[in-house]
Structures are given as structure tokens and as C-alpha cells.
Amino acid sequence: MRIAAFLPEILRHLFKKPATVDYPFVKLEVPKDFRGTPFLHPELCIVCRACIRDCPAEAIDILTVNEAEKKFKMVIHNDRCIHCAQCVESCPTTPKALEMDHLFETAAFSRWDLKKEWEYAKAQVKPKAAAGAPPPAEAKS
Amino acid sequence: MAILKTLLYILVYPGLIFLFVYSTFCEWFDRKIYARLQNRMGPTHTGRWGILQPVADFIKLLAKEDIVPDLADKRLFTALPVFGIAAVSTAMLLLPVWHYDLSQPSPNSFSGDIIVLLYILTLPTLVFFLAAWSSTSFFSTIGGSRVLTMLFGYEVPLFLAVLSPAIMAGSWRLAEIAAFFQHRPLLILPNLIGFIVSVICLQAKLERTPFDIPHAETEIVGGTFTEYSGKKLALFRLMTDIEMVVGSGLIATVFLGGFPGGIILGFVYFVVKTLFVIFLLTLIRALTSRIRIDQVISFSWRYLAPLAVLQLLVTIVLKGFVR
Amino acid sequence: MKFTVPIGPQHPALKEPISLRMTLEGEVIRGVDIRLGYNHRGLEKLAEEKTWLQNIYVTERICGICSHSHATCYTQGVEKLMEVEPPKRGISLRFLVAELERVHSHLLWLGVAGHEAGFDTFFMYTWRDREVVMDILEMISGNRVHYAINTLGGVRRDIDELQKKKILDSLGILRRRSEYYFKIGASEPSFVARIAGVGPLSKADALALCAVGPTARASDIPQDVRKDDPYGVYAEVPFEVATATTCDVLGRVVVRVKELMQSYNIIEFLLKNLPDGPVAVRAPRRAKPNEVVSRYEAPRGENIHYIKSNGSDKPERLKVRAPTLANYPATVVMLKDGYIADIPLIFAAIDPCICCAERTVALVDGRSGQESVVLMSELRRKARERWKKAPPKKDAVWPF
Numbered sequence: 001m002r003i004a005a006f007l008p009e010i011l012r013h014l015f016k017k018p019a020t021v022d023y024p025f026v027k028l029e030v031p032k033d034f035r036g037t038p039f040l041h042p043e044l045c046i047v048c049r050a051c052i053r054d055c056p057a058e059a060i061d062i063l064t065v066n067e068a069e070k071k072f073k074m075v076i077h078n079d080r081c082i083h084c085a086q087c088v089e090s091c092p093t094t095p096k097a098l099e100m101d102h103l104f105e106t107a108a109f110s111r112w113d114l115k116k117e118w119e120y121a122k123a124q125v126k127p128k129a130a131a132g133a134p135p136p137a138e139a140k141s
Numbered sequence: 142m143a144i145l146k147t148l149l150y151i152l153v154y155p156g157l158i159f160l161f162v163y164s165t166f167c168e169w170f171d172r173k174i175y176a177r178l179q180n181r182m183g184p185t186h187t188g189r190w191g192i193l194q195p196v197a198d199f200i201k202l203l204a205k206e207d208i209v210p211d212l213a214d215k216r217l218f219t220a221l222p223v224f225g226i227a228a229v230s231t232a233m234l235l236l237p238v239w240h241y242d243l244s245q246p247s248p249n250s251f252s253g254d255i256i257v258l259l260y261i262l263t264l265p266t267l268v269f270f271l272a273a274w275s276s277t278s279f280f281s282t283i284g285g286s287r288v289l290t291m292l293f294g295y296e297v298p299l300f301l302a303v304l305s306p307a308i309m310a311g312s313w314r315l316a317e318i319a320a321f322f323q324h325r326p327l328l329i330l331p332n333l334i335g336f337i338v339s340v341i342c343l344q345a346k347l348e349r350t351p352f353d354i355p356h357a358e359t360e361i362v363g364g365t366f367t368e369y370s371g372k373k374l375a376l377f378r379l380m381t382d383i384e385m386v387v388g389s390g391l392i393a394t395v396f397l398g399g400f401p402g403g404i405i406l407g408f409v410y411f412v413v414k415t416l417f418v419i420f421l422l423t424l425i426r427a428l429t430s431r432i433r434i435d436q437v438i439s440f441s442w443r444y445l446a447p448l449a450v451l452q453l454l455v456t457i458v459l460k461g462f463v464r
Numbered sequence: 465m466k467f468t469v470p471i472g473p474q475h476p477a478l479k480e481p482i483s484l485r486m487t488l489e490g491e492v493i494r495g496v497d498i499r500l501g502y503n504h505r506g507l508e509k510l511a512e513e514k515t516w517l518q519n520i521y522v523t524e525r526i527c528g529i530c531s532h533s534h535a536t537c538y539t540q541g542v543e544k545l546m547e548v549e550p551p552k553r554g555i556s557l558r559f560l561v562a563e564l565e566r567v568h569s570h571l572l573w574l575g576v577a578g579h580e581a582g583f584d585t586f587f588m589y590t591w592r593d594r595e596v597v598m599d600i601l602e603m604i605s606g607n608r609v610h611y612a613i614n615t616l617g618g619v620r621r622d623i624d625e626l627q628k629k630k631i632l633d634s635l636g637i638l639r640r641r642s643e644y645y646f647k648i649g650a651s652e653p654s655f656v657a658r659i660a661g662v663g664p665l666s667k668a669d670a671l672a673l674c675a676v677g678p679t680a681r682a683s684d685i686p687q688d689v690r691k692d693d694p695y696g697v698y699a700e701v702p703f704e705v706a707t708a709t710t711c712d713v714l715g716r717v718v719v720r721v722k723e724l725m726q727s728y729n730i731i732e733f734l735l736k737n738l739p740d741g742p743v744a745v746r747a748p749r750r751a752k753p754n755e756v757v758s759r760y761e762a763p764r765g766e767n768i769h770y771i772k773s774n775g776s777d778k779p780e781r782l783k784v785r786a787p788t789l790a791n792y793p794a795t796v797v798m799l800k801d802g803y804i805a806d807i808p809l810i811f812a813a814i815d816p817c818i819c820c821a822e823r824t825v826a827l828v829d830g831r832s833g834q835e836s837v838v839l840m841s842e843l844r845r846k847a848r849e850r851w852k853k854a855p856p857k858k859d860a861v862w863p864f
Contacts, residue, residue, distance in 0.1 A: 006648055006652060010424075010585060019181070031603045283491075351654050353582065
């Protein structure tokens with residue numbers, strides 16, 4: 001039991017730089033595998049709807065714009081997204097049509113500002129389901 | 142002319158405006174050093190180095206809604222913060238600041254004013270107890286009873302420790318005590334035990350860690366201040382800050398030799414010496430954790446009071462040799 | 465003269481809402497009445513509406529601090545149901561993250577204990593060092609809380625050599641700081657005066673009231689699921705069960721710091737002996753009708769998940785027994801004859817994770833205050849009637 005056991009340590013801290021990061025004037029880097037918000041590469045999507053099936057928060061919707069020309073519209077509801085990246089994992093194409101970016105400052109004034117949309121035509125690529133040589137990705141847009 | 146001078150004295154320096162400015166500066170100093178000791182930043186963005194943060198807090202509290210509980214004693218509840226500020230500001234008038242020293246004493250200085258100062262400094266504790274009592278909420282009542290229980294612990298060692306330099310100087314007048322130690326600076330050293338005891342007791346009077354039991358946040362939600370909000374809470378916090386300035390000014394006068402040298406030099410001495418005492422108070426605050434109320438009483442009567450008596454004995458023995 | 469004081473549901477000492485009605489006599493506590501249910505979210509019902517894969521994320525969000533323990537406990541059980549054996553590298557990575565979570569949880573707890581005692585400097589220092597662990601976890605899994613590194617059949621991400629080296633370097637820093645905190649926490653006189661002799665729980669009481677985790681281990685009961693019923697990688701990893709004999713809050717602090725040091729050893733062992741190979745195997749979509757009980761040693765104690773399947777792609781029933789629920793009866797005994805000033809410390813010493821433990825036990829009618837216990841079958845009947853009248857929801861439909 002020593003009186004003032006902490007004293008040398010806290011006096012030393014008077015001369016050290018503070019450990020606080022002065023956000024938002026100084027920003028910290030995020031690591032390369034950080035899970036931000038999901039976004040789509042429209043030219044790779046084959047509309048298999050695996051992402052919709054596996055999303056725990058029902059945050060992805062694919063609507064049919066034109067049945068004959070195979071035009072679809074994907075809406076990602078970022079206000080419902082829980083940033084788990086399960087959609088990225090479930091996507092069967094190579095390279096993956098869905099990807100996570102590094103954005104985390106996604107505050108908005110209204111939830112309708114957080115929906116992202118893409119209109120595209122379905123890509124003519126075979127789904128990559130098992131290990132093996134990847135087929136060449138021929139995307140027609 | 143004399144009336145104008147008195148008004149200047151009461152309102153500007155060392156009166157209300159000076160106290161407001163200086164006590165918010167001292168609160169900033171305390172918070173910044175506390176944060177740096179904990180490897181954090183402290184107030185940074187309000188004004189340069191965050192100096193205006195306590196003023197910003199005060200103004201913010203003034204603008205908030207002021208709620209008086211239904212069961213509370215309304216007149217007592219409302220009058221207490223004002224009474225507290227009046228008490229501590231009056232205490233400030235007795236310290237030998239401005240350019241008064243022994244050759245031209247201030248009109249407030251008289252023989253025995255150290256006793257009056259210590260008495261007036263007891264009034265804030267009574268104000269805290271009455272504030273808790275008039276709030277009639279359960280948490281305030283426990284806080285109020287703890288305030289009084291702590292008073293039994295630290296008051297006696299504080300009085301004994303502060304009065305021993307007075308005995309050595311042979312006078313009960315603050316200006317004379319300060320002048321005595323200015324002429325014989327080496328005699329500050331035998332008073333070291335008393336200095337340490339009085340700094341610890343001042344920490345208890347100000348209700349800061351390790352003695353912040355009366356308004357322990359994690360146990361009783363706010364203790365004395367649970368039901369206070371808005372302007373009244375702003376005045377209570379200002380009162381605590383002014384009490385810190387007055388308490389450290391008293392210790393600086395009695396132990397560290399006062400504030401000699403005229404208007405400018407005296408003011409500089411005042412700032413430097415009070416900031417030194419406040420630095421020690423912040424160090425104690427960062428170093429320890431809160432102790433229980435029964436442990437406060439046993440600590441003060443087992444360690445602080447005997448040390449203060451020891452200091453008194455040392456003073457009496459030395460006085461025989463000095464005279 | 466006795467009077468009743470409510471601590472909570474809103475109180476600065478509690479991080480989450482819970483109601484403790486204390487019966488006091490002066491400053492001494494004579495009795496406690498614990499009321500739960502303020503944080504109930506209906507997660508067990510939600511789990512019946514989501515597929516096996518989606519439920520990993522549901523169970524992960526039962527709690528923030530022990531999120532990986534719930535997700536792993538669930539995933540272990542479902543892998544048993546589906547008869548899927550994850551590869552060795554996947555299991556090692558899964559429990560590497562589990563031990564890192566134990567480190568972060570215990571550092572958090574040390575800070576909270578310091579804050580409840582008024583020792584704010586200690587609080588700031590331990591949380592500053594916890595940032596090192598959070599940064600490692602962000603590097604491995606992509607997020608600081610809710611790591612989501614489990615999947616049915618293994619883990620989702622792999623670690624490379626650079627990440628391994630970074631983790632080993634940070635371990636050195638963490639080990640030095642943890643030893644320093646142990647020394648300080650045990651020798652700072654005001655802190656020790658607050659926690660020694662406070663909240664006593666004798667060994668017989670702890671056994672009778674089924675206390676779990678560090679609360680039981682501080683009363684000299686060497687009970688640890690990792691040793692009693694080894695799961696995953698713990699049969700091969702050498703470590704010791706940390707116990708203390710003082711049976712009070714100081715004992716619980718000592719047990720948690722000892723567990724911290726053991727976790728550092730386990731992490732180093734796992735990193736140095738990481739086997740090669742894939743990190744996950746394919747898991748089927750449906751599970752055969754069966755039931756399984758999965759146990760896991762969370763940072764707070766023993767976590768039990770009961771999962772029942774009926775052949776479809778959604779669970780029939782998921783029941784969660786969090787460790788804090790088992791420690792509540794022990795808290796009542798610990799608080800008796802204590803002081804008011806000790807309430808936050810005693811309650812914080814069981815490391816309460818109240819949101820983990822919110823599974824309704826008794827129903828109280830809001831208007832009349834009547835308490836009743838409702839049968840599970842009765843609840844299901846009422847819920848089924850209500851859902852029949854609700855609009856149809858989107859179901860997961862198979863295209864293949």
C-alpha cells in the first residue's frame with residue numbers, strides 16, 4: 001500500500017501529447033478491410049437475388065423496369081443496412097458485383113436521402129458457384 | 142471620493158467582476174491540468190486554449206429551464222444560491238490584496254480578521270446543507286446529511302493548521318501574518334506539515350475527489366444539487382469556484398507569504414501563488430478515488446488532526462527560540 | 465426506520481435500465497427487489513422469422529460488448545445441428561477474436577469499476593489502452609464492435625502475415641500496461657479501501673445461487689466452461705483458470721486481471737500455432753429436426769443457447785440464457801448489509817450486461833399491476849392470432 005502510487009505516472013503525462021484525436025478537425029485512417037456502406041457495380045449484376053435473400057435487414061430491393069429488355073433497378077436502403085457485408089459474401093459473380101466502400105460519415109437529415117439506386121440491364125455472365133478457373137467476364141450493358 | 146473607491150473595491154477588484162473573471166480562469170486551469178494529467182485534451186475550442194469554456198457553461202446554464210420541485214420550500218430554495226455567492230464574495234474582501242500591506246492597511250483589515258474569514262468560509266457548507274434540506278428529495282437529503290458529517294471531519298484540522306502560522310507570527314491579523322513571513326521567508330519551512338494538512342482539508346471543504354461524497358455522481362445522482370437547474374445551479378457552480386479562489390488565497394496568505402509589492406507586482410504574486418495551490422488541489426484530485434463517508438471521518442481524526450496538533454507543537458517550540 | 469429507494473431505471477450508476485428497489489435503514493441496505501424487462505426487444509421471436517444465416521447477425525446484436533460470444537455460441541450450435549465441421553484454421557481464428565473480445569471486455573470493466581469508485585484517472589488510462597485492442601479488431605474484422613466474423617462453417621476473413629505481426633507487437637504493449645494497472649489497482653490506498661471487504665459472497669452461497677463467471681471464481685470455485693466442457697480450440701490450448709479466495713469486489717478485480725494475462729498467453733499461442741488451410745466450409749441451407757444446447761464462456765460467465773430446428777431453413781426456437789441473469793440472485797445476497805456508497809461498486813462487480821439478460825420471466829399488467837406467469841404455448845397462441853391478422857411479409861423464396 002503506497003501513498004500516491006500513481007504520482008510519477010500522471011506527472012509524466014503532463015508533458016506527453018494527449019491521446020485524443022481532435023475529430024472532426026483531424027481524421028483517422030480506416031483499415032483497408034473496413035465495412036462501410038454497400039454499393040453496386042451494375043455491369044456485373046446477374047439479378048440472381050441472393051443478396052436480397054441473405055440480407056438480415058431487408059435493405060436491398062430489385063425492381064423490374066422493363067421485362068422484355070431485361071432492365072432492372074436495384075435500390076439499397078442505407079437507412080436499414082446494418083453494414084454486415086453478408087450481401088457481398090453471398091454474391092456469386094467473379095469479380096463480385098457488390099462491394100463495401102469506406103464511408104462511415106453517413107449522417108443525413110432525412111432517411112429518404114440515404115437510398116441509393118442503379119438502373120441497369122442484366123449482365124450475361126454465368127454465375128461462379130464452385131472453385132475452379134474463373135470464366136472470362138463478358139458484360140454487355 | 143472614498144465612496145467611489147469603496148464601490149470600485151466591491152464591484153471591480155477584488156470584488157465581483159474580478160472574482161467572476163478570475164474564478165472562471167481558475168476553473169479552466171483546473172480542468173485543463175486535470176485533463177492533461179489523464180492524457181486527454183480538456184477544453185480546447187471555446188476561445189484560445191478553451192479559456193472561455195467555464196464562461197460558456199455558466200451562460201448555457203443561465204439559459205436553461207429553472208424547475209422548483211413542488212414539495213420544496215420555495216423561498217429558501219431560491220434565496221440560497223444568492224446567499225452563498227454573497228458569503229464567499231465577502232470573504233474575498235478580507236484578504237490583503239489590492240496594494241494594501243502593513244504600512245497602508247486596507248479598511249477591512251483588523252486584528253482577528255483571520256477568525257472572521259474562517260467563520261465566513263463555514264457558511265457555504267451550511268448553504269449546501271440547507272439547499273439539500275429544502276429540496277426534499279431523497280437523494281438531496283442523503284447528500285445534505287453527508288455534507289454535515291464531513292464538516293465534523295475536516296473543520297478542526299483546518300482551523301488548527303491555518304492558525305499555527307498565526308501563532309508563530311504572534312498576531313491574528315492577515316496583513317501582519319503575511320508581512321511576518323515576507324521578512325523571514327525561511328520560517329515557511331517548519332510550517333510544511335500544516336501546509337499539507339490545510340491543502341487536504343481545503344480539498345474536503347471544496348468537496349472534490351477524494352472527498353466529493355456529498356455530490357457523488359454515481360451514487361446519489363447529484364446529492365445537494367439534484368433538484369437545482371438553470372440559474373440557481375449556475376450560481377452554485379460559480380460559488381464553488383469563488384470558494385476555491387478564496388480558500389487558496391487564504392492558504393497563500395498564511396503559508397506562502399502574502400502578496401507584497403504594490404498594485405502590479407502584488408497582483409502577479411496573487412495569481413502565481415493561488416495557481417500553485419490550485420495545481421496541488423488538482424493533483425490530489427487526479428490521484429485518488431472517492432472514499433466512503435465513514436472512512437473520511439476515521440481518516441481525518443486518525444491522521445489529519447494529530448498532524449495538525451503536531452504542527453502546533455512545532456510552532457510553539459520554535460516560537461520559544463525565535464523570540 | 466425503513467424506507468424504499470429506487471435505484472433506476474434511470475441512474476448515473478447504471479449503464480442500462482434496470483430497477484433495483486432498495487429497502488434502507490439509514491445508510492445500510494436491508495433488502496433488494498430487482499425488476500427486469502426495461503430492455504426487452506423480442507429477439508427470440510425475431511430469430512424465428514429469419515434464416516439460419518441471418519440469425520448470426522441477430523444474435524450478435526443481443527449485446528455490444530459480448531457480441532462475439534453470442535454469435536459464436538449460436539454458430540457452434542447450428543454447426544452441430546447441420547453436422548458441419550469447420551476447418552482448423554477457421555476455428556483458431558474464431559477463438560482468436562473471442563480472446564481479443566475478452567481482453568477488450570475486461571479492460572472496459574476495469575475502467576467502469578474505477579469510474580464507479582470515483583477513480584477517473586484509472587478509467588481514462590484503461591480505456592486509452594483498450595483503443596489498441598479495438599484497432600486490432602477493426603483491422604481483422606472491419607468494425608470495432610459487432611465483428612461479424614462468424615459464418616456457418618467457419619469464419620469470413622483470413623489474416624495475413626502483416627496483421628499477425630501487428631497483433632503480436634500490440635500484445636507486448638498491452639501486457640506491460642496491464643501489469644502496471646494490476647500493481648496500481650492493488651496498491652492505491654483510497655481505491656483498495658473502497659473495494660476490499662465489500663460485497664461478500666461466500667463459497668456456499670455462490671454454489672447454491674448458481675453464480676457464474678468471475679463472480680463465482682472470486683469465491684474460490686474453479687468453474688470455467690473452457691476447462692469443464694472444452695469446445696473449439698480450448699482442448700489444445702494451455703491456460704489456467706483464475707480464482708481468488710477473498711470473495712469480495714477486490715477478488716473479482718484480481719480474477720479479471722488474471723484472466724487478462726491468461727488471454728494474452730492464449731492469443732500468442734494461437735497466433736504462433738495457426739494451422740494452414742481454408743477458413744470455411746460450405747454449410748447447407750436446411751437443418752434436420754433436432755435440438756442442441758451450446759455453452760460458451762463469455763467474459764461475464766457461462767452463456768447458454770438452446771436451438772431447436774424442424775427441418776426448414778428457419779429455427780423453431782432459440783432460447784438465450786445470458787450469464788448476467790444467473791448472477792442476479794447472487795447480487796441480492798451481496799447487497800444485503802452493505803452501505804449505499806457501495807451499491808454501484810457491488811452491482812458493477814458482477815459486470816452487468818443487462819441487455820443480454822432481458823428475456824421475460826413474469827408478465828406484469830401495466831394497468832392493474834397484477835403479476836402472472838404465462839405459459840409459452842399461451843404466448844405462441846396469442847402471437848399466432850395476432851400475426852394472422854397482420855399484413856403478409858416478404859418470405860425468402862428459393863429460385864433453385
